[in-house]
Amino acid sequence: MNVPISIKVNGVERQAEVEPRTLLASLLRETLCLTGTHIGCDTAQCGCCTVLVDGDAVKSCTMLAVQADGCSVTTIEGLAQGEELHPVQKSFHDCHALQCGYCTPGFIMSSVELLEKYRDLDEGRVRELLEGNLCRCTGYNNIVQAVLSLAAERGRT
Amino acid sequence: MYEFEYRRPASVPEAVEMLRDREGAKALAGGMSLLSAMKLRLASPDVLVDLGRIEGMSGIRLEGAEVRIGAMTRHAQVAASAEVGKAIPALADLAGRIGDRQVRNRGTLGGSLANSDPAACYPAAVLGLDARIETDRRSIAAEAFFIDLFETALQSGELITAVRFPVPRSAAYVKFHQPASRFALVGVFVAVTGSGEVRVAVTGAGPVVFRAASIESALAREFSAAAAGAAAVSAQGLNSDMHGDADYRAHLIPVLAARAVAQILERQG
Numbered sequence: 001m002n003v004p005i006s007i008k009v010n011g012v013e014r015q016a017e018v019e020p021r022t023l024l025a026s027l028l029r030e031t032l033c034l035t036g037t038h039i040g041c042d043t044a045q046c047g048c049c050t051v052l053v054d055g056d057a058v059k060s061c062t063m064l065a066v067q068a069d070g071c072s073v074t075t076i077e078g079l080a081q082g083e084e085l086h087p088v089q090k091s092f093h094d095c096h097a098l099q100c101g102y103c104t105p106g107f108i109m110s111s112v113e114l115l116e117k118y119r120d121l122d123e124g125r126v127r128e129l130l131e132g133n134l135c136r137c138t139g140y141n142n143i144v145q146a147v148l149s150l151a152a153e154r155g156r157t
Numbered sequence: 158m159y160e161f162e163y164r165r166p167a168s169v170p171e172a173v174e175m176l177r178d179r180e181g182a183k184a185l186a187g188g189m190s191l192l193s194a195m196k197l198r199l200a201s202p203d204v205l206v207d208l209g210r211i212e213g214m215s216g217i218r219l220e221g222a223e224v225r226i227g228a229m230t231r232h233a234q235v236a237a238s239a240e241v242g243k244a245i246p247a248l249a250d251l252a253g254r255i256g257d258r259q260v261r262n263r264g265t266l267g268g269s270l271a272n273s274d275p276a277a278c279y280p281a282a283v284l285g286l287d288a289r290i291e292t293d294r295r296s297i298a299a300e301a302f303f304i305d306l307f308e309t310a311l312q313s314g315e316l317i318t319a320v321r322f323p324v325p326r327s328a329a330y331v332k333f334h335q336p337a338s339r340f341a342l343v344g345v346f347v348a349v350t351g352s353g354e355v356r357v358a359v360t361g362a363g364p365v366v367f368r369a370a371s372i373e374s375a376l377a378r379e380f381s382a383a384a385a386g387a388a389a390v391s392a393q394g395l396n397s398d399m400h401g402d403a404d405y406r407a408h409l410i411p412v413l414a415a416r417a418v419a420q421i422l423e424r425q426g
Contacts, residue, residue: 001162003163020161020162020205021159021161042196043193043197044189044193044259056233056262057258057259057262058259058262058263059260059263062188062192062193062196063192063263064163064188064192066165066207067185067207110259130258131258131339132256133257
């Protein structure tokens with residue numbers, strides 16, 4: 001039996017009727033056509049599908065859409081303001097923090113939460129905190145750099 | 158995953174009733190283990206009873222010489238809690254190293270304990286600290302709670318509501334984690350309880366969390382890293398898999414116990 005849900009996605013109230021087994025990632029990609037959220041491993045290991053649910057980074061392949069009923073979800077599509085990139089997107093761009101780009105939306109969403117919630121970041125800490133995101137191209141150095149440069153910028157202001 | 162019916166109770170009694178109503182019903186906490194198991198079709202409940210909207214099931218309170226943590230409290234909340242950090246820093250540290258950040262934002266204390274995964278971190282703290290598990294109908298001592306691989310003392314439809322952790326004099330948790338799954342290949346929780354008893358709980362090594370009696374008695378005689386490290390632990394009954402055989406795990410237990418003791422002593426200066 002389908003369940004009606006109401007979710008605020010990137011600031012816009014959305015309604016849908018979903019099968020209970022629908023994953024949040026599928027709802028975003030297939031029903032709402034927000035395909036920026038990628039599905040990599042589909043087993044909660046790789047973090048490609050990371051989105052923010054009420055400000056918390058979660059793996060949307062291991063959360064049911066019905067669990068997000070009434071929540072506010074931010075996906076990669078919700079970060080930029082028009083043409084202006086979000087600071088984390090800009091930093092990834094500046095540091096060339098991607099290779100094939102498949103894991104990038106997940107890394108960026110994860111990094112947004114990381115920078116929001118954690119202070120006193122150094123390289124070791126950032127690597128540890130990004131453990132839930134995997135880059136199969138192994139392009140970690142520039143990703144870590146992108147996060148660290150934002151942390152350093154924050155330290156200066 | 159297979160189809161199921163979704164229910165969302167507003168209270169613990171309502172949840173218990175829903176679980177009792179249907180034999181194939183299962184409680185959904187954070188879903189970090191259950192949803193993965195359902196996707197792999199290792200579990201296929203007919204009904205999922207989502208505990209996510211029940212008021213009062215999460216939260217952390219210091220009550221006298223105990224820290225009471227609601228069953229639906231997420232690992233990230235325990236890790237970031239000032240109360241836990243002050244009263245039982247080893248518990249905050251353990252919670253902050255479960256899985257990864259995204260998993261810690263969803264996974265819950267009660268869900269982890271009810272699942273009793275042999276490699277989960279929380280069971281080591283619960284047994285090491287001699288905590289009590291509160292359910293909708295009774296209070297269960299840690300010692301009696303963990304039965305076997307994925308098996309606990311919980312009856313069908315019984316829900317964990319909170320866990321009471323007695324504040325120890327000191328404690329530390331050291332894990333040797335399996336880098337792909339981020340589970341503990343072996344994890345050792347050493348605690349000196351309020352009454353001075355030394356408890357050593359081991360996860361990841363056997364089918365279910367257990368106390369390492371040989372290390373406990375060695376530490377009772379002399380509380381030093383050397384004493385813990387020199388204790389012999391038998392490999393009999395321990396897990397063997399592609400990541401390490403039983404001998405390897407048996408070897409790791411005193412090694413990690415010694416590191417935990419060293420951490421405790423260092424903190425005491």
